[in-house]
Amino acid sequence: xxxxxxxxxxxxxxxxxxxxxxxxxxxxxxxxxxxxxxxxxxxxxxxxxxxxxxxxxxxxxxxxxxxxxxxxxxxxxxxxxxxxxxxxxxxxxxxxxxxxxxxxxxxxxxxxxxxxxxxxxxxxxxxxxxxxxxxxxxxxxxxxxxxxxxxxxxxxxxxxxxxxxxxxxxxxxxxxxxxxxxxxxxxxxxxxxxxxxxxxxxxxxxxxxxxxxxxxxxxxxxxxxxxxxxxxxxxxxxxxxxxxxxxxxxxxxxxxxxxxxxxxxxxxxxxxxxxxxxxxxxxxxxxxxxxxxxxxxxxxxxxxxxxxxxxxxxxxxxxxxxxxxxxxxxxxxxxxxxxxxxxxxxxxxxxxxxxxxxxxxxxxxxxxxxxxxxxxxxxxxxxxxxxxxxxxxxxxxxxxxxxxxxxxxx
Amino acid sequence: xxxxxxxxxxxxxxxxxxxxxxxxxxxxxxxxxxxxxxxxxxxxxxxxxxxxxxxxxxxxxxxxxxxxxxxxxxxxxxxxxxxxxxxxxxxxxxxxxxxxxxxxxxxxxxxxxxxxxxxxxxxxxxxxxxxxxxxxxxxxxxxxxxxxxxxxxxxxxxxxxxxxxxxxxxxxxxxxxxxxxxxxxxxxxxxxxxxxxxxxxxxxxxxxxxxxxxxxxxxxxxxxxxxxxxxxxxxxxxxxxxxxxxxxxxxxxxxxxxxxxxxxxxxxxxxxxxxxxxxxxxxxxxxxxxxxxxxxxxxxxxxxxxxxxxxxxxxxxxxxxxxxxxxxxxxxxxxxxxxxxxxxxxxxxxxxxxxxxxxxxxxxxxxxxxxxxxxxxxxxxxxxxxxxxxxxxxxxxxxxxxxxxxxxxx
Numbered sequence: 152x153x154x155x156x157x158x159x160x161x162x163x164x165x166x167x168x169x170x171x172x173x174x175x176x177x178x179x180x181x182x183x184x185x186x187x188x189x190x191x192x193x194x195x196x197x198x199x200x201x202x203x204x205x206x207x208x209x210x211x212x213x214x215x216x217x218x219x220x221x222x223x224x225x226x227x228x229x230x231x232x233x234x235x236x237x238x239x240x241x242x243x244x245x246x247x248x249x250x251x252x253x254x255x256x257x258x259x260x261x262x263x264x265x266x267x268x269x270x271x272x273x274x275x276x277x278x279x280x281x282x283x284x285x286x287x288x289x290x291x292x293x294x295x296x297x298x299x300x301x302x303x304x305x306x307x308x309x310x311x312x313x314x315x316x317x318x319x320x321x322x323x324x325x326x327x328x329x330x331x332x333x334x335x336x337x338x339x340x341x342x343x344x345x346x347x348x349x350x351x352x353x354x355x356x357x358x359x360x361x362x363x364x365x366x367x368x369x370x371x372x373x374x375x376x377x378x379x380x381x382x383x384x385x386x387x388x389x390x391x392x393x394x395x396x397x398x399x400x401x402x403x404x405x406x407x408x409x410x411x412x413x414x415x416x417x418x419x420x421x422x423x424x425x426x427x428x429x430x431x432x433x434x435x436x437x438x439x440x441x442x443x444x445x446x447x448x449x450x451x452x453x454x455x456x457x458x459x460x461x462x463x464x465x466x467x468x469x470x471x472x473x474x475x476x477x478x479x480x481x482x483x484x485x486x487x488x489x490x491x492x493x494x495x496x497x498x499x500x501x502x503x504x505x506x507x508x509x510x511x512x513x514x515x516x517x518x519x520x521x522x523x524x525x526x527x528x529x530x531x532x533x534x535x536x537x538x539x540x541x542x543x544x545x546x547x548x549x550x551x552x553x554x555x556x557x558x559x560x561x
Numbered sequence: 562x563x564x565x566x567x568x569x570x571x572x573x574x575x576x577x578x579x580x581x582x583x584x585x586x587x588x589x590x591x592x593x594x595x596x597x598x599x600x601x602x603x604x605x606x607x608x609x610x611x612x613x614x615x616x617x618x619x620x621x622x623x624x625x626x627x628x629x630x631x632x633x634x635x636x637x638x639x640x641x642x643x644x645x646x647x648x649x650x651x652x653x654x655x656x657x658x659x660x661x662x663x664x665x666x667x668x669x670x671x672x673x674x675x676x677x678x679x680x681x682x683x684x685x686x687x688x689x690x691x692x693x694x695x696x697x698x699x700x701x702x703x704x705x706x707x708x709x710x711x712x713x714x715x716x717x718x719x720x721x722x723x724x725x726x727x728x729x730x731x732x733x734x735x736x737x738x739x740x741x742x743x744x745x746x747x748x749x750x751x752x753x754x755x756x757x758x759x760x761x762x763x764x765x766x767x768x769x770x771x772x773x774x775x776x777x778x779x780x781x782x783x784x785x786x787x788x789x790x791x792x793x794x795x796x797x798x799x800x801x802x803x804x805x806x807x808x809x810x811x812x813x814x815x816x817x818x819x820x821x822x823x824x825x826x827x828x829x830x831x832x833x834x835x836x837x838x839x840x841x842x843x844x845x846x847x848x849x850x851x852x853x854x855x856x857x858x859x860x861x862x863x864x865x866x867x868x869x870x871x872x873x874x875x876x877x878x879x880x881x882x883x884x885x886x887x888x889x890x891x892x893x894x895x896x897x898x899x900x901x902x903x904x905x906x907x908x909x910x911x912x913x914x915x916x917x918x919x920x921x922x923x924x925x926x927x928x929x930x931x932x933x934x935x936x937x938x939x940x941x942x943x944x945x946x947x948x949x950x951x952x953x954x955x956x957x958x959x960x961x962x963x964x965x966x967x968x969x970x971x
Contacts, residue, residue, distance in 0.1 A: 408949065409822045411956075415945050416823070416883040441945075441960050473826040535825050535851075539818065546821075550851050 154503065155181035155249040156241035156335065158221075158234075158324065160189045162199050162364070163390060164209040165382045167342075167357045172213055174340050175251035183216040183499050185247055187237045189226035190530055191537035192472070194233050196464025198401050198537060200364055201393040204556060207495040211561045212385035216500035217244075218559075220492040223529040224482055227468050232484060234323030235330070239487035242333045245510045246503050249336045252324055255315040257341025262318065265302055266325035276301050287457055294319075317342060356380055368402050397542030398549070403446035403464070405540030406471055410449070413470050414440040426469040426479050432458060436470075472536055474529065482526050489524035493517045497561035517558050564913070565591035565659040566651035566745065568631075568644075568734065570599045572609050572774070573800060574619040575792045577752075577767045582623055584750045585661035593909050595627040595657055596620055597647045599636035600940055601947035602882070604643050606874025608811050608947060610774055611803040614966060617905040621971045622795035626910035627654075628969075630902040633939040634892055637878050642894060644733030645740070649897035652743045655920045656913050659746045662734055665725040667751025672728065675712055676735035686711045697867060704729075727752060766790055778812050807952030808959070813856035813874070815950030816881055820859070823880050824850040836879040836889050842868060846880075882946055884939065892936050899934035903927045907971035927968050 155175050161168060176184060188210065190203045199206065207218045225236025241247050256262060269276055279300050283293035298313045312318050325337055358381040366377045373394060375387060382390075393399045414422070414436055422433035435453055443449035450463050468474075482489075490513050496504065508515060516523055519531065534553040538546050565585050571578060586594060598620065600613045609616065617628045635646025651657050666672060679686055689710050693703030708723045722728050735747055768791040776787045783804060785797060792800075803809045824832070824846055832843035845863055853859035860873050878884075892899075900923050906914065918925060926933055929941065944963040948956050 408818070408953070412819045412822065412946070412949055413826070415942070415949075416881070418883075421883070442957060444957055471826070473828075473831070532825070536822070539822055539825075543818070547852060547854055 152183070152246070153179055153181040153248045154183045154185060154216075154244075154246045155179045155251050155338075156244070156247045157184065157186045157215075157251060158237040158241075159186050159210070160193050160199070160360075161206045161209055162193060162197075162360050163201065163382065164206065164213060164386050165358065165360060165363055167359070169213055169383055170357070171251075171253050171340055172215070175249075175338070178338055178340070179249040179251060179336075181249060183246075183503060184214065185217040185219070185241065185244060185500075186210055186215050187219050187221050187240045188494070189221045190223055191533050192223060192227045192468045194226060194228065194230075195461045196227060196466070196468045197403060198406065198468075198540060200367070200401055201390060201399045202401075202534075202537060203494060204559065205389050205393045205398070207559050208389050209383075209386050211495045211497065211559060212389075213383065214497075215495075216497040217493070217503065218495035220494050220530060222488050222490075222492070222526055223472070223533040224474075224479060224484060224526060225488060227465055229462075229465075230319050230323045231326075234320060235327045236484070236488050238324055238327035238333070238335075239331060240491060242328075242331050242335060243487075243491060243511060243513055245507050247335055249338055250324060250328065251338040251340060252317070252321050253342045254317045254321040254339045255342055256312050256318050256321070257339060258312075259337060259339045261309065261312060262321050262339065263325055263337070265298070265313070266322055266329060268301060269298070269322075270326060270329045364400075364402070367400055373400060397545045399541070401537070401540045403450075403467075406536075407446040407449075409471060409536075409539060410446060410467060411440055411443075413473075422470065424475045424477065425466065426474045426476050427462070427466045428469070428476075432463075432466065436466075472529070472533055478529075487513075489513060489526045491515045492519075492527065492530065493558045495559040495561075500561075519554055519556075562593070562656070563589055563591040563658045564593045564595060564626075564654075564656045565589045565661050565748075566654070566657045567594065567596045567625075567661060568647040568651075569596050569620070570603050570609070570770075571616045571619055572603060572607075572770050573611065573792065574616065574623060574796050575768065575770060575773055577769070579623055579793055580767070581661075581663050581750055582625070585659075585748070588748055588750065589659040589661060589746075591659060593626040593656075593913060594624065595629070595651065595654060595910070596625050597629050597631050597650045598904065599631045600633055601943050602633060602637045602878045604636060604638065604640075605871045606637060606876070606878045607813060608816065608878075608950060610777070610811055611800060611809045612811075612944075612947060613904060614969065615799050615803045615808070617969050618799050619793075619796050621905045621907065621969060622799075623793065624907075625905075626907040626971075627903070627913065628905035630904050630940060632898050632900075632902070632936055633882070633943040634884075634889060634894060634936060635898060637875055639872075639875075640730050640733045641736075644730060645737045646894070646898050648734055648737035648743070648745075649741060650901060652738075652741050652745060653897075653901060653921060653923055655917050657745055659748055660734060660738065661748040661750060662727070662731050663752045664727045664731040664749045665752055666722050666728050666731075667749060668722075669747060669749045671719065671722060672731050672749065673735050673747070675708070675723070676732055676739060678711060679708070679732075680736060680739045774810075774812070777810055783810060807955050809951075811947070811950045813860075813877075816946075817856040817859075819881060819946075819949060820856060820877060821850055821853075823883075832880065834885045834887065835876065836884045836886050837872070837876045838879070838886075842873075842876065846876075882939070882943055888939075898923070899936045900924045900926045902929075902937065902940065903968045905969035905971075910971075929964055929966075 157175060191199055193199055203220060210218050219240055221237050225233055241250060276297055280293055280297035283296050295314050321339055328335060328337060363378050363381055367373045379387060419433045419437055422428055439449055439452040443452060453463050454460055493515060531553060535550055538549045541549060567585060601609055603609055613630060620628050629650055631647050635643055651660060686707055690703055690707035693706050705724050731749055738745060738747060773788050773791055777783045789797060829843045829847055832838055849859055849862040853862060860870060863873050864870055903925060941963060945960055948959045951959060
């Protein structure tokens with residue numbers, strides 16, 4: 152039996168995601184689908200529009216069979232660590248036969264050639280990357296150039312391919328598969344029209360998650376009709392339900408006051424302990440926060456050529472959760488996620504787990520009250536802090552929920 | 562010329578304060594009055610109802626000639642350190658001839674006998690205090706008993722006197738005068754009816770500040786008429802102005818979300834760095850915060866025989882401002898406040914300052930932009946964090962104000 156794995160955020164789940172899901176099943180001939188989904192804070196350093204349970208519900212309604220949470224300490228990282236954590240989890244599941252990811256390129260051979268090249272020539276790559284960073288370039292730029300320098304040695308790979316964000320993620324998935332000596336077969340699907348950075352709704356039924364979030368957040372009361380053409384009906388139902396319960400819609404502005412407070416109350420020295428807080432950016436943050444009037448405005452002020460939007464957002468996520476360099480170091484991320492946290496399952500998903508659970512080498516966690524690795528405390532903390540974005544009268548109930556909530560079922 | 566000094570919070574300034582001010586002037590024959598006033602956070606561990614500028618305005622309107630700020634690191638302390646900081650500042654001013662304080666006792670000789678006794682027999686007193694604390698009693702209880710044990714040796718002093726909060730404060734003022742070998746003459750005035758702990762409005766024109774705050778805070782929109790009989794008209798004007806500008810009325814509930822956030826986001830280990838966070842109370846706070854629904858509810862849950870309401874509130878103030886044990890240690894409080902921060906003055910007050918400013922041994926600070934001792938950074942930080950309790954659209958302006966505001970004038 153074939154089982155395909157996907158790495159997702161579903162923020163929120165839209166028609167493009169459904170297209171990808173259906174294509175992944177068809178192309179691989181899979182009978183089941185497993186996803187690794189980020190929790191409350193995402194790879195670009197943003198809080199999710201709605202919580203992980205709501206997004207799990209969307210995934211199950213679409214037809215996914217198993218939903219696992221990508222731990223906070225991997226979900227809020229640059230592409231390399233994010234990809235490693237997610238692929239590591241899929242690779243723990245003996246029944247996953249394929250990994251299917253979207254890319255701008257759609258050319259697996261090209262991506263895989265680059266991945267193999269980087270795996271074997273990593274020393275010279277790292278040297279170029281380090282040199283570019285030292286010249287003061289932002290990480291993504293330096294990475295792209297180091298990659299290009301490496302790939303130019305080959306005429307089978309077009310260096311420009313790696314200026315595109317989904318190609319870079321895909322490359323890192325492939326590198327992680329190599330690194331883990333995984334037997335999972337990679338498959339890529341060319342992304343359908345919508346670009347990652349697109350911010351307006353143009354197509355008739357496919358739009359980027361970014362443009363969907365913007366359409367929902369730009370009015371005081373969400374304009375559900377504006378997004379109806381672009382999302383499955385179950386997404387709309389879940390979003391409405393969360394909104395009416397006071398659990399969203401969430402964006403950085405919901406945490407602006409707490410960011411202000413964190414930046415005002417901590418000394419620069421204490422802020423420097425925060426993960427990814429480097430090169431004195433803590434001083435820049437402390438200076439800019441006093442003249443900011445929103446989270447967006449703060450990020451705009453702090454942004455420079457060197458500090459990209461996403462990098463600043465990730466630093467702010469770790470500031471919000473008080474995640475320190477020492478905390479990340481203690482968790483030894485290179486050893487991979489320490490558990491499989493089950494968020495949801497179908498009947499078929501449960502069968503798969505029951506059949507293979509004895510072969511798992513890291514604990515399967517369905518109930519957070521049970522003893523769990525310290526890494527999971529960060530997911531719990533992230534969930535509690537995310538709840539501060541909710542309507543204030545439901546927080547206490549929601550804190551209890553995170554401890555009590557069993558995995559959702561189809 | 563005689564000049565009387567008062568140590569005040571004016572939270573808010575009411576008829577009892579005015580009575581005390583008039584009596585102090587009359588009893589001492591003073592021609593001018595200097596006050597040392599707490600800034601935004603007070604001795605019982607509470608944020609002030611309105612900011613220090615508004616309360617300075619009240620004091621000037623009443624007829625006070627000079628208003629100095631008691632630094633944050635003294636204003637939020639138990640009686641001994643609070644009193645030492647305030648008396649130290651008055652003692653820096655060569656023109657202050659008297660210190661006048663309210664007490665339940667009204668008997669200066671009794672208080673002064675106790676003060677002298679404690680000054681000379683401090684070793685045996687400290688030993689008893691330590692023993693009582695070790696038995697698990699709260700600080701105030703242990704202090705009262707240690708005091709009683711000491712005083713019982715004398716038939717000139719009634720130990721019961723020191724169960725009353727203003728007598729204890731007065732005792733510490735007198736001890737500080739002895740310690741500083743000050744030439745300032747102490748005078749005490751028996752408090753007029755209202756008790757510190759009284760919470761309802763009973764008298765026809767005198768009520769405690771606590772009952773006045775409660776009357777104002779118990780309705781969604783302040784019931785100004787309820788307090789009119791108990792406060793001077795200028796107090797009412799200032800309170801209304803602050804309220805309409807979005808700068809109050811402030812109470813712990815305005816900071817509840819930030820407290821939640823601080824207690825959720827910091828590890829117990831980091832919370833243990835907070836000043837006055839002792840004996841594992843950080844674990845109790847982290848546990849209680851998850852089931853709390855207000856700041857008051859949180860304090861009620863954390864409170865035990867051992868941790869008094871005021872002590873918990875002070876710990877929460879230091880949590881809110883992220884004031885660490887190490888920070889306080891670095892400031893060497895035993896050396897006294899490092900500056901005289903002028904908040905307001907009358908023409909007479911200015912004359913006094915001009916005449917004597919060359920004799921001052923610590924810097925007089927009228928403009929916070931000038932170079933200032935590190936201790937003052939805590940007042941600035943406290944002011945910024947206090948501003949988080951304001952209406953959110955005026956915060957940025959108010960942050961600038963704290964840097965730009967010159968002392969107020971009559």
